[in-house]
Amino acid sequence: xxxxxxxxxxxxxxxxxxxxxxxxxxxxxxxxxxxxxxxxxxxxxxxxxxxxxxxxxxxxxxxxxxxxxxxxxxxxxxxxxxxxxxxxxxxxxxxxxxxxxxxxxxxxxxxxxxxxxxxxxxxxxxxxxxxxxxxxx
Amino acid sequence: xxxxxxxxxxxxxxxxxxxxxxxxxxxxxxxxxxxxxxxxxxxxxxxxxxxxxxxxxxxxxxxxxxx
Numbered sequence: 559x560x561x562x563x564x565x566x567x568x569x570x571x572x573x574x575x576x577x578x579x580x581x582x583x584x585x586x587x588x589x590x591x592x593x594x595x596x597x598x599x600x601x602x603x604x605x606x607x608x609x610x611x612x613x614x615x616x617x618x619x620x621x622x623x624x625x626x627x628x629x630x631x632x633x634x635x636x637x638x639x640x641x642x643x644x645x646x647x648x649x650x651x652x653x654x655x656x657x658x659x660x661x662x663x664x665x666x667x668x669x670x671x672x673x674x675x676x677x678x679x680x681x682x683x684x685x686x687x688x689x690x691x692x693x694x695x
Numbered sequence: 696x697x698x699x700x701x702x703x704x705x706x707x708x709x710x711x712x713x714x715x716x717x718x719x720x721x722x723x724x725x726x727x728x729x730x731x732x733x734x735x736x737x738x739x740x741x742x743x744x745x746x747x748x749x750x751x752x753x754x755x756x757x758x759x760x761x762x
Contacts, residue, residue: 560724560726624724624725627724630718630722630723630727631723631727631738631739631741631742632723632724632726632727632730632736633724633727693735694730694735694736
Protein backbone atom coordinates (compact mmCIF):
# COMPACT_ATOMS: atom_id res chain seq x y z
CA UNK A 559 0.00 0.00 0.00
CA UNK A 560 1.28 3.42 -0.94
CA UNK A 561 1.55 6.30 1.51
CA UNK A 562 -1.24 8.18 -0.22
CA UNK A 563 -3.55 5.15 -0.09
CA UNK A 564 -2.97 4.80 3.65
CA UNK A 565 -3.41 8.54 4.08
CA UNK A 566 -6.75 8.54 2.25
CA UNK A 567 -7.90 5.52 4.26
CA UNK A 568 -6.97 7.21 7.54
CA UNK A 569 -8.70 10.44 6.50
CA UNK A 570 -11.87 8.62 5.44
CA UNK A 571 -12.15 6.42 8.54
CA UNK A 572 -11.27 9.15 11.05
CA UNK A 573 -13.51 11.75 9.45
CA UNK A 574 -16.47 9.38 9.09
CA UNK A 575 -16.13 8.11 12.66
CA UNK A 576 -15.68 11.48 14.35
CA UNK A 577 -18.35 13.34 12.40
CA UNK A 578 -20.76 10.38 12.84
CA UNK A 579 -20.31 10.92 16.58
CA UNK A 580 -20.94 14.68 16.17
CA UNK A 581 -24.02 14.33 13.96
CA UNK A 582 -25.45 11.52 16.11
CA UNK A 583 -25.58 13.81 19.15
CA UNK A 584 -26.74 16.73 17.00
CA UNK A 585 -29.73 14.75 15.68
CA UNK A 586 -30.38 13.43 19.20
CA UNK A 587 -30.41 17.04 20.40
CA UNK A 588 -32.89 18.12 17.72
CA UNK A 589 -35.13 15.07 18.23
CA UNK A 590 -35.18 14.67 22.00
CA UNK A 591 -33.75 17.90 23.38
CA UNK A 592 -30.71 16.01 24.69
CA UNK A 593 -28.32 18.61 26.20
CA UNK A 594 -25.75 19.46 23.54
CA UNK A 595 -23.58 22.50 22.85
CA UNK A 596 -23.07 22.42 19.07
CA UNK A 597 -20.26 24.99 19.01
CA UNK A 598 -18.24 23.32 21.77
CA UNK A 599 -18.78 19.89 20.22
CA UNK A 600 -17.85 21.13 16.76
CA UNK A 601 -14.62 22.65 18.10
CA UNK A 602 -13.95 19.39 19.98
CA UNK A 603 -14.61 17.42 16.79
CA UNK A 604 -12.22 19.55 14.74
CA UNK A 605 -9.47 19.37 17.39
CA UNK A 606 -9.90 15.59 17.81
CA UNK A 607 -9.80 15.10 14.03
CA UNK A 608 -6.66 17.25 13.73
CA UNK A 609 -4.89 15.29 16.50
CA UNK A 610 -5.84 11.91 14.98
CA UNK A 611 -4.75 13.06 11.50
CA UNK A 612 -1.40 14.40 12.71
CA UNK A 613 -0.55 11.40 14.88
CA UNK A 614 -1.92 8.92 12.32
CA UNK A 615 0.01 10.48 9.44
CA UNK A 616 3.20 10.52 11.53
CA UNK A 617 2.78 6.78 12.14
CA UNK A 618 1.96 6.07 8.48
CA UNK A 619 4.93 8.14 7.30
CA UNK A 620 7.19 6.14 9.61
CA UNK A 621 6.15 2.91 7.90
CA UNK A 622 6.09 4.14 4.28
CA UNK A 623 9.19 4.36 2.14
CA UNK A 624 7.36 6.42 -0.50
CA UNK A 625 6.26 9.23 1.80
CA UNK A 626 8.36 11.85 -0.02
CA UNK A 627 7.35 10.72 -3.51
CA UNK A 628 5.25 13.13 -5.52
CA UNK A 629 1.96 12.02 -7.05
CA UNK A 630 2.55 10.50 -10.44
CA UNK A 631 0.19 10.74 -13.43
CA UNK A 632 -1.90 7.74 -12.35
CA UNK A 633 -2.47 9.05 -8.83
CA UNK A 634 -3.19 12.53 -10.19
CA UNK A 635 -5.86 10.95 -12.41
CA UNK A 636 -7.38 9.24 -9.35
CA UNK A 637 -7.24 12.54 -7.47
CA UNK A 638 -8.93 14.44 -10.32
CA UNK A 639 -11.69 11.85 -10.55
CA UNK A 640 -12.21 11.86 -6.77
CA UNK A 641 -12.28 15.66 -6.63
CA UNK A 642 -14.76 15.79 -9.51
CA UNK A 643 -17.17 13.38 -7.80
CA UNK A 644 -16.68 15.08 -4.42
CA UNK A 645 -17.44 18.46 -5.99
CA UNK A 646 -20.75 17.23 -7.45
CA UNK A 647 -21.70 15.74 -4.08
CA UNK A 648 -20.83 19.04 -2.39
CA UNK A 649 -22.92 21.08 -4.83
CA UNK A 650 -25.94 18.77 -4.50
CA UNK A 651 -25.55 18.68 -0.71
CA UNK A 652 -25.22 22.46 -0.47
CA UNK A 653 -28.31 22.97 -2.65
CA UNK A 654 -30.27 20.52 -0.49
CA UNK A 655 -28.96 22.33 2.60
CA UNK A 656 -30.13 25.65 1.23
CA UNK A 657 -33.40 24.00 0.19
CA UNK A 658 -34.11 23.11 3.81
CA UNK A 659 -34.76 26.84 4.36
CA UNK A 660 -38.01 26.35 2.46
CA UNK A 661 -38.93 23.42 4.71
CA UNK A 662 -38.98 25.71 7.72
CA UNK A 663 -35.50 24.88 9.07
CA UNK A 664 -33.91 27.67 11.10
CA UNK A 665 -30.45 29.17 10.57
CA UNK A 666 -28.40 26.76 12.71
CA UNK A 667 -30.11 23.73 11.16
CA UNK A 668 -29.33 24.98 7.67
CA UNK A 669 -25.74 25.51 8.76
CA UNK A 670 -25.63 21.94 10.12
CA UNK A 671 -27.05 20.64 6.84
CA UNK A 672 -24.35 22.47 4.88
CA UNK A 673 -21.69 21.16 7.30
CA UNK A 674 -23.00 17.65 6.70
CA UNK A 675 -22.77 18.24 2.94
CA UNK A 676 -19.14 19.36 3.28
CA UNK A 677 -18.20 16.35 5.42
CA UNK A 678 -20.08 13.92 3.17
CA UNK A 679 -18.44 15.40 0.06
CA UNK A 680 -14.95 15.04 1.58
CA UNK A 681 -15.67 11.45 2.66
CA UNK A 682 -16.92 10.74 -0.88
CA UNK A 683 -13.75 12.23 -2.35
CA UNK A 684 -11.53 10.02 -0.18
CA UNK A 685 -13.71 6.96 -0.91
CA UNK A 686 -13.57 7.50 -4.69
CA UNK A 687 -9.77 7.88 -4.48
CA UNK A 688 -9.54 4.55 -2.62
CA UNK A 689 -11.94 2.79 -5.03
CA UNK A 690 -9.95 4.07 -8.01
CA UNK A 691 -6.79 2.66 -6.42
CA UNK A 692 -8.47 -0.72 -5.91
CA UNK A 693 -9.84 -0.90 -9.44
CA UNK A 694 -6.51 -0.07 -11.03
CA UNK A 695 -4.36 -2.11 -8.64
CA UNK B 696 -8.09 -4.62 -18.79
CA UNK B 697 -6.92 -1.75 -20.98
CA UNK B 698 -6.58 -2.31 -24.76
CA UNK B 699 -2.91 -1.33 -24.93
CA UNK B 700 -0.65 -4.37 -24.57
CA UNK B 701 3.03 -3.96 -23.75
CA UNK B 702 6.27 -5.81 -23.17
CA UNK B 703 7.50 -3.51 -20.42
CA UNK B 704 7.87 -6.32 -17.92
CA UNK B 705 9.97 -8.48 -20.22
CA UNK B 706 12.22 -5.57 -21.20
CA UNK B 707 12.59 -4.42 -17.59
CA UNK B 708 13.51 -7.88 -16.38
CA UNK B 709 15.94 -8.31 -19.30
CA UNK B 710 17.74 -5.23 -17.97
CA UNK B 711 17.69 -6.49 -14.39
CA UNK B 712 15.63 -3.56 -13.17
CA UNK B 713 13.04 -3.61 -10.42
CA UNK B 714 9.68 -1.88 -10.77
CA UNK B 715 10.82 0.69 -8.22
CA UNK B 716 14.01 1.44 -10.17
CA UNK B 717 12.14 1.83 -13.43
CA UNK B 718 9.55 4.03 -11.77
CA UNK B 719 12.19 6.22 -10.17
CA UNK B 720 14.00 6.60 -13.50
CA UNK B 721 10.96 7.97 -15.28
CA UNK B 722 9.03 9.66 -12.45
CA UNK B 723 6.34 7.05 -11.81
CA UNK B 724 5.56 5.06 -8.68
CA UNK B 725 6.22 1.34 -8.34
CA UNK B 726 2.45 0.78 -8.20
CA UNK B 727 1.98 2.54 -11.54
CA UNK B 728 4.70 0.44 -13.21
CA UNK B 729 3.00 -2.69 -11.87
CA UNK B 730 -0.37 -1.46 -13.18
CA UNK B 731 1.12 -0.75 -16.63
CA UNK B 732 2.71 -4.21 -16.80
CA UNK B 733 -0.57 -5.88 -15.83
CA UNK B 734 -2.56 -3.73 -18.32
CA UNK B 735 -4.56 -2.17 -15.53
CA UNK B 736 -3.44 1.28 -16.58
CA UNK B 737 -2.51 2.85 -19.90
CA UNK B 738 0.39 5.29 -19.46
CA UNK B 739 0.30 8.78 -20.88
CA UNK B 740 2.07 9.37 -24.17
CA UNK B 741 4.84 11.15 -22.29
CA UNK B 742 5.35 8.22 -19.89
CA UNK B 743 5.32 5.76 -22.81
CA UNK B 744 8.05 7.77 -24.57
CA UNK B 745 10.09 7.98 -21.36
CA UNK B 746 9.98 4.20 -20.88
CA UNK B 747 10.82 3.54 -24.53
CA UNK B 748 13.67 6.04 -24.47
CA UNK B 749 15.08 4.52 -21.27
CA UNK B 750 15.07 1.08 -22.90
CA UNK B 751 16.50 2.40 -26.17
CA UNK B 752 13.40 1.34 -28.06
CA UNK B 753 10.52 3.00 -29.86
CA UNK B 754 7.01 3.30 -28.44
CA UNK B 755 5.82 1.02 -31.24
CA UNK B 756 8.25 -1.66 -30.08
CA UNK B 757 6.96 -1.50 -26.51
CA UNK B 758 3.24 -0.89 -26.92
CA UNK B 759 0.63 -2.15 -29.32
CA UNK B 760 -3.14 -1.82 -29.63
CA UNK B 761 -4.71 -5.15 -28.67
CA UNK B 762 -8.52 -5.23 -28.39
